[in-house]
Amino acid sequence: MTQRRRILVTSALPYANGPLHLGHILEAIQTDIWVRFQKLRGHECYYVCADDTHGTPIMLKAQSEGISAEQLIAQINVEHQRDFKDMLIGMDNFGSTHSAENRQFCDRMYLMHRDAGYIDRRMVRQAYDESAKMFLPDRYVKGTCPVCATPDQYGDSCENCGSTYTPADLKNPLSAVSGTIPVWRESEHYFFKLSAFEQPLLNWVRNGGVQESVARKLDEWFSQGLRDWDISRDAPYFGFEIPDAPLKYFYVWFDAPIGYLASFAQLCERSDLKFEEFFNADSTAELHHFIGKDILYFHTLFWPAVLQAAAMRRPTSVHAHGFLTINGQKMSKSRGTFITARRYLQNFPSEYLRYYFAAKLGSGIDDMDMNLDEFTTRLNSEIVGKLVNIASRCAGFITKNSAGRLAGNLEDQGLFDAFVAAGENIAQAYERRDMASAVRDIMALADRANQYVDSRKPWMLAKDAAKLPQVQLVCTQGLNLFRILMIYLQPVLPQMAARAASFLQESSWEWRDAAKPLLASSIHPYEPLAVRLDPKAVQNLIEPETAAASAALPTGAARSAAATGTVHAGASSATTLAATSVEGNLISIDDFSRIDLRVAKILSAELIAGADKLLKLRVDLGELGHREIFAGIRAAYDPVSLVGRLVVVVANLEPRKMRFGTSQGMMLAAGPGGKDIFALSADSGATPGMRVK
């Protein structure tokens, strides 16, 4: 066994101005699989992340919503944490760049930079909005491209001809904040002397700090010579004030990566981990950052230099991945393919997405396409048809003929050994983040396992009572092969693996457990570990989502969101919705009367295999008859306790197809979700079918 490594891992900080989408989740899943793999291998591995909360966009967004920036980022933080958790992203700490710890680190590192002579001050001419009384970032100045004369372009580059320039070059510039014509003002800015770190950075890049193709990309910047980096912004700005410079703030990209340290420091505070052991210049722990290729610049040039200038260790490596496209195209709100994490979770189990992404994730920086038709067919075929099928087809015989007891030895030791031996390649693939390769190998083994069962034909043997011991041997072999596969897949499918382990009456698995066969022990009767997906259900993922529709009529996403007690508007944040629903969306009594609310009596409530949030309810609506309704209240209510209760139901909602059937209405409940969901009920005396008005 290799030496036990100490590893700290991060994924990029999501910006706190909106909900997580599948692009964020792709990165989080890649990171999480790698982290779970390291833990499974017995290494000491921690995963931290945080919200990126500073900068002009968040300041302006909060203003437009009439709340403070602090309120905005607090709300977003709750949403982000919930989405990550539901995607089974096992972060050890999720913080915020707007934390006391982060402020301390920023101040301390900046002062070290300054004292070591790495900070310069220079005058910078910048667009200023006199009506909004603020300096304008490049993206907030719009005008006509000086090269090709395309109107309405941002201040840094032209979308039409691709030229890059500065806002001062734009013709007819206007402030995107107020619409007024900006003026040009000088202001003193603070610069980090990146140029002083050219040689060490080059060494770091060339010696395994990044993937090869990334190193080639970075050569572009090295060959031009590194420019010093402007790390300050003028007030008003939402961020941290620079300690020795009143009204000057740290640029958001200065404090964002430092947020990694702050988040890890929070983890250290509540455990016995020592921050210094991970971040002192001579640390032997590993530090890995997973990021999208769009932010390479900050992570491979500024960040290692900023750390080094503060006498801290540099990252072991920065791993960049490509972007996610949906059905071959960029995610787009207008096409409805801007799929939020929440919207996905309302329709499908998280592990299906984890598997799908893993099956397509290489170690390079190529973009990944999520083809929605492929998604369901692949999941149904590989997970249900092949993988889970192995257990499903073997377990019955063991339960029926062998009293749930496995045989005492293997039927085909050679095949078992081959499965164990294949683990080394699979582990190496995980290690180099080539999840697709790992999954390919694992599924090839699954094919061999099915071939094995087919070749032994236990269903034929079982017809002859004298051959029952043989059946037990074959099925014991099959289940052992299945067990190895589930151990290998545990980083990708943590929940399914846990359920498989408990089916085999084991408590937990480490990677090396794969080599030890499970013999002469009892197993539980098999219960389905995965449910087949309805291919048509993916359409629910790409319906256009608009805040207006969600707020006005509870259909589609908003309906199931309401059923789980959350208000979530997809493309826009929950806070947008909260603000507009009070001010802008008053409805008339006629509008209200269109909603047919009824008292309903719950006749039965049951758990649904494969759905960890839903309950299937059968309700009595009196004159309207009986209905089947799915409600996202499983975490809050025991099915048994619901039977007989009088609740309130929307009776004229268009039926909605879900994976498990059609929901013919919506049960009303209040609360933020999870365990905090509170069903509305009618006082005794009400009878099923009564109108609520």
Added chain:
RNA sequence: GGUGAGGUAGCUCAGCUGGUUAGAGCGUGGCACUCAUAAUGCCGAGGUCGAGGGUUCGAGUCCCUCUCUCACCA
């Protein structure tokens, strides 16, 4: 415009340092089986490897040109 990544069967992708008839999964056609969530197994059809040129005994695999897609440009 500059730089990087990519263009391989209907779809999504493997093809390591160049070497016999270019692979996988899904989909598709046929057969078998019935233990398994209409699951599984076997056989088959499907590609002039973006275009053109070059190096080589031999090139998806190296070089040049062109073309299309995507990304980044502090």
